[in-house]
Amino acid sequence: MTSLQNRLNPQTLLGGLVPQSREHWINVVLVVGLVGAAVLAHFLGERFYINLASRIAIIAMAAVGLNLALGFGGMVSFGHAAFFGLGGYVAGIAAYHAFNMTPVLGIGFMPEGTTQMLSIWLVTLLVSGLLGLAIGKISLGTSGVYFIMITLAFAQMMYYFANSWPNYGGEDGLPIFLRNELPLVDTNHHLTFFFVAATLLLISLWISQRLMGSRFGAALTMARMNPVRLATSGIDPQPVKLVAFVISAMIAGLAGALYADLNRFVSPSMLSWHFSGELIVIVILGGVGRLYGPLAGAILFVLMETWLGGVTQHWQFWLGLVLLGVVLFARGGLMGFLAGRSKDV
């Protein structure tokens, strides 16, 4: 045990995580920049850009969730859209039943939906955690390519189910007529909603940081780098990975619930494998295993989508080329470029 603690000194092992140096300042700039941009857009009366900032914050949050599994835990999940979409559907279904005053899922004793975000978030955390537990439990029995494909298959399962289940809109999706509410604040106000999203993003970043700075984080890092050695030191890697996967699923699910409220619409496309792929792309563009990498990646991705999408209809072609270039030639991602190579990855 002592040798493990020596080897796993958080200062050296998690060099990229402990706030310090250039990376720390870049993290601050990213957060301040995003908040500043939203506030500026508010005073200029540019609602489009406030919503764009909210979109970045929410997508970044989902990517923070994925980064915990993929970047820190080494679990290449190709199915995180499952959790994101599930969160979206929780928000959508709750609002749908509250609007129609019918019991949830049509089951008699269930409550008649809700429009309170706090309850929605709680339910989202619960169900996406449970789904994460189920998927993680089965998928972690395998590894490598099997893991990638099984997580993909589970997400596809959800996708097809949402597509063919007619009660909640099927392939047409489910509109949320009125954005769900929070006590004391007006969520329909664009800037307020941005602050709600940004606060949750910061909380999830803080949770990631606390987790990775803890003994659990050291064990997770070791489970990725050398599971045999972790097992030798008396810690079974599987439960550690499973817990990380479940937390990762919960964060992605919560982001999905917010995303549905942002668009006031939820559809099977939130569950599509394209979205799972995009989340991986965001994590990689930002820099794998960097705490604020997902935020950097989400800013880059959404801005590219908006800017390139305005210039050409075929922006995904150029996205593909950029991505190919990053994978083949620039492996550290944006954070690697801005803050130097991580000692950890």
Place this chain on the structure above:
Amino acid sequence: MTFALVVEQILNGLQLGTMLFLMASGLTLVFGVMGLINLAHGSFYMAGAFVTATVTATTGNFWLGLLVGVLAAGVIGIVVELLVIRRLYDRGHLDQVLATFALILIFSEGTYMIYGSSPLFLSVPQELRGSLNLPFGISYSRYRMAIIGMGILVAIGLYLLISRTRLGMQIRAGENDREMIGALGVDIKTLYTLVFALGAALAGLAGSAIGALQSVRVGMGEPVLIMAFVVIVIGGIGSIKGALVGALLVGVVDTLGRIFMPLTLVTFMPPSQAMSIGSAISSMLIYIMMAAILAFRPHGLFGAK
């Protein structure tokens, strides 16, 4: 629910299965020999269909179109291998997933740029139109029957290629020990390119054949690709035999599930509810089957270890 309906659906399932086998055999070969996970395999399927549709439309000859489509998919495979895939063999699965995901974006948007968003139309060749009369008063589409026949021929051809030829021997050796066959003087780079091109051509063949049954459009490869992944995971990644068994299993289960799940549920449920629940469950059936098989055999039915 007549006997004829059941037989017809089983044949439909076999047709889907043989088509999935064409896709899955390429994927599983590439994974088995090079250890590469290729998401862009569906792009070769799409490329085959588009080239076949274009050539058939200009020359009026489906068979020429099919031939050119398959060759084009193979050639695109060679180009992609030389430019991109070759750099990925030593990388982790994450890099492979990302790079081939990028290839999907490039291929899909590139095809949009060339062909626009409206689908192309490819019709079944004159010789294979109409239906075939089978015993017991069953009639079945000639073209679908031909696809099943073609799938059987390809399966036999692949078996002979792998078990009887020098190339096949090198492929098998490559699956067992990549470094060793390189050390023994086999030109491993050319071997990899050939295997990749073979997989791409098989995917192109599947796309060309299916193009006549469905519309030829961007994104047509993606649902098939994901089903092919389910197939190779069920069969065991790297195993051609597994791909064959998995493909037939997935094809038949998926097709029969879609027909018979609502029909079964209707016996103890109101019809409208049975239809919606039945279609929802049947669309998930192959994934449930996959999860169940993996729970007991984590490396698939015929996987190593």
